[in-house]
Amino acid sequence: MKKIILSLLISMFTSWSAFAATDTIPWDKAPNKINDLGALQNGAKLFVNYCLNCHAAAYMRFNRLTDIGLTEQQIKDNLLFTTDKVGETMKIAMDPRQAKDWFGGTPPDLTVIARSRSGHGGTGADYIYTYLRTYYRDPEKATGWNNLAFPNVGMPHVLWELQGERKPLYDTVMSHGHEAKVFKGWQQVSAGKLSPAEYDAAVGDLVNYMQWMSEPAQSMRVKVGVWVMIFLLIFMFIAWRLNAAFWKDIR
Amino acid sequence: MAEFKEISPNAPMAEKALNWVDNRFPLSKLYKEHLSEYYAPKNFNFLYFFGVLSLLVLVIQIVTGIFLVMHYKPDAATAFASVEYIMRDVPWGWLIRYMHSTGASAFFVVVYMHMFRGLIYGSYRKPRELVWLFGCAIFLALMGEAFMGYLLPWGQMSYWGAQVIVNLFSAIPFIGPDLALLIRGDYVVGDATLNRFFAFHVIAVPLVLLGLVVAHIIALHEVGSNNPDGIEIKAHKDTSGKPLDGIPFHPYYTVHDIMGVTGFLLVFSAIIFFAPEFGGYFLEYNNFIPADPLKTPLHIAPVWYFTPYYSMLRAITTEMMYALIVCVIAAAYLGATRAAISSTLKAAVIGGALVLVGLMLAIDAKFWGVVVMGGSVIILFFLPWLDHCAVKSIRYRPDWHVWLYVVFVLNFFVLGYLGVKPPSLMGERVSQIGTLYYFGFFLLMPWWSRLGETKPVPARVHFVAH
Numbered sequence A: 001m002k003k004i005i006l007s008l009l010i011s012m013f014t015s016w017s018a019f020a021a022t023d024t025i026p027w028d029k030a031p032n033k034i035n036d037l038g039a040l041q042n043g044a045k046l047f048v049n050y051c052l053n054c055h056a057a058a059y060m061r062f063n064r065l066t067d068i069g070l071t072e073q074q075i076k077d078n079l080l081f082t083t084d085k086v087g088e089t090m091k092i093a094m095d096p097r098q099a100k101d102w103f104g105g106t107p108p109d110l111t112v113i114a115r116s117r118s119g120h121g122g123t124g125a126d127y128i129y130t131y132l133r134t135y136y137r138d139p140e141k142a143t144g145w146n147n148l149a150f151p152n153v154g155m156p157h158v159l160w161e162l163q164g165e166r167k168p169l170y171d172t173v174m175s176h177g178h179e180a181k182v183f184k185g186w187q188q189v190s191a192g193k194l195s196p197a198e199y200d201a202a203v204g205d206l207v208n209y210m211q212w213m214s215e216p217a218q219s220m221r222v223k224v225g226v227w228v229m230i231f232l233l234i235f236m237f238i239a240w241r242l243n244a245a246f247w248k249d250i251r
Numbered sequence B: 001m002a003e004f005k006e007i008s009p010n011a012p013m014a015e016k017a018l019n020w021v022d023n024r025f026p027l028s029k030l031y032k033e034h035l036s037e038y039y040a041p042k043n044f045n046f047l048y049f050f051g052v053l054s055l056l057v058l059v060i061q062i063v064t065g066i067f068l069v070m071h072y073k074p075d076a077a078t079a080f081a082s083v084e085y086i087m088r089d090v091p092w093g094w095l096i097r098y099m100h101s102t103g104a105s106a107f108f109v110v111v112y113m114h115m116f117r118g119l120i121y122g123s124y125r126k127p128r129e130l131v132w133l134f135g136c137a138i139f140l141a142l143m144g145e146a147f148m149g150y151l152l153p154w155g156q157m158s159y160w161g162a163q164v165i166v167n168l169f170s171a172i173p174f175i176g177p178d179l180a181l182l183i184r185g186d187y188v189v190g191d192a193t194l195n196r197f198f199a200f201h202v203i204a205v206p207l208v209l210l211g212l213v214v215a216h217i218i219a220l221h222e223v224g225s226n227n228p229d230g231i232e233i234k235a236h237k238d239t240s241g242k243p244l245d246g247i248p249f250h251p252y253y254t255v256h257d258i259m260g261v262t263g264f265l266l267v268f269s270a271i272i273f274f275a276p277e278f279g280g281y282f283l284e285y286n287n288f289i290p291a292d293p294l295k296t297p298l299h300i301a302p303v304w305y306f307t308p309y310y311s312m313l314r315a316i317t318t319e320m321m322y323a324l325i326v327c328v329i330a331a332a333y334l335g336a337t338r339a340a341i342s343s344t345l346k347a348a349v350i351g352g353a354l355v356l357v358g359l360m361l362a363i364d365a366k367f368w369g370v371v372v373m374g375g376s377v378i379i380l381f382f383l384p385w386l387d388h389c390a391v392k393s394i395r396y397r398p399d400w401h402v403w404l405y406v407v408f409v410l411n412f413f414v415l416g417y418l419g420v421k422p423p424s425l426m427g428e429r430v431s432q433i434g435t436l437y438y439f440g441f442f443l444l445m446p447w448w449s450r451l452g453e454t455k456p457v458p459a460r461v462h463f464v465a466h
Helices: A002-022 A037-051 A062-068 A072-078 A096-103 A124-131 A196-214 A218-247 B013-022 B027-036 B046-071 B079-088 B093-121 B129-151 B156-169 B176-184 B191-223 B249-274 B304-315 B318-337 B343-362 B365-386 B399-420 B425-443
Strands: A057-061 A135-137 A145-147 A164-175 A178-191 B039-041 B246-248
Touching (some): A037 A196, A218 B249, B013 B027, B093 B129, B129 B191, B129 B304, B129 B365, B156 B176, B156 B191, B176 B191, B246 B249, B304 B365, B318 B343, B318 B365
Antiparallel strands (some): A164 A178, B039 B246
């Protein structure tokens, strides 16, 4: 019995350390620019140019972008293909079968992706912010790219022109009697169009746009909420005094 | 039948109108019986808000539900999109949807508080057994309502949660697989399941719920409310027949409840407007991914309000069955040797226990897990006949009884916590102990509730003027 327990414990620890080595890295905190219209507009531009070819955002209407300060004319001129109408949702023309051949699966719809990826590591925005900044070259993969936040991802590094190419650096440490690789930082292999700081800012804009797109009513929700709370607090005072006025007779 | 009442032709218009109605419908009578002359104990505390709050949340759910149904599409191909349509394109749709999704969790919060209140103050005791039974039936209907409603957004958690729970039915011997098929209407959860769950969620179960709520309140108003002291206020009446410790529900408790409702709305609104997902507990993150029958999520957990029962389901492993068999044998032994019953009954106890043990060995633990999960709710129905304490309220029970209740509540929280976590060895052990405590608390109640020295119960309620 003791042996069984012991072997169980050992296997638990060893499997844990093996897991730790391949585990994804902790998520970075995405900048919060959810009320920064300029950033959101820049994010929308990046989204339409880089994401909206393979990914759809089928619940998001183009003309909802007026909420982040764009006019319908601006949307038509800059973000729409000539055949699209401004009241349509962000659909794409890619054939799902081809997508399966190219990436191993249909790229997911991105409308509410920022909400779906929240977890114990942080918000969905944190996850996407980390994910889009941790691509590296991996010749073993069909696309030639791999990712630290999403190991063996099917999507290639779409933003590589902007970021350039990077290589993750590891420290080798001993953990539970095994050698384990611990991620320590990045090495820039070739420069991109943007400096690392500019790239982080651009991805920050994109992620904030996706966060906004996942719930376009969110700023409105908070604004209305403040007034509702103020009303209820005042009403609470009235209800409290009303109650006291009636109950003063009860002994 | 009341006598037809004539009124002076010179009476004010409103009075004449009321008289006209009263001669045809018991309007004034109902108003008096249920509001202005319904005498409630004056010593209600904070916990007594949760009855009216349950009613409030029921109304919120029905009203927001009506508006959601106007835009929702019960079709596997369009359900997810129609929810996002409500969130984006329907004016104020996001508010209606968040009210409904937060309302579902709020319903369980207030109902759990309401049940806890009844549990500690002995509100299920004679003569309020039917009030309690109707209440338990409401809770059961509510669980069905919540479970089926959760499928409708057609996200990953909706889909796989329903898949897991419906599959549980297939563990029932002989009829299980066919029963599961009947519930789903298909071999997997699919469009047929969505449509029937929609029908149950929007009309069948709400009708049952409303009927039960009416029965619950009629039964309550027949026997009168209990109170934190567990004293019958009708035992002390003034010369006009009004209970000395009672006050008319209206206006005293109506103004009081307005305050309680406002307090509730403050919390409810704070969640709706500032944290509608509530950290993934009210709206699970995975549910923002459309249902995909080919992709099983790594970790499937029910929504928080079901997790204590889910924990108890997971606790029933093959090993645990041996522990349960020991419990059954011990219970049969005690029944046969210690209980003051006839020898034929004793033989029946032993025979019954042997058959049960045989079945427990013969049928898979998965089935007994389902039995335990169902039993954990069904056992509540028996509470009025399990409790044999001389006093009703926890205030006058022996001090160590209070600790049993404290541990019961903590245990419920621990089971709930373990139910959201992925399975682990440690969690399994803790949930097994928790399951034994949960059932031991109820099944041994006829024994322990009699023990210990109760405190003297005062004749009149304890009341501090506001």
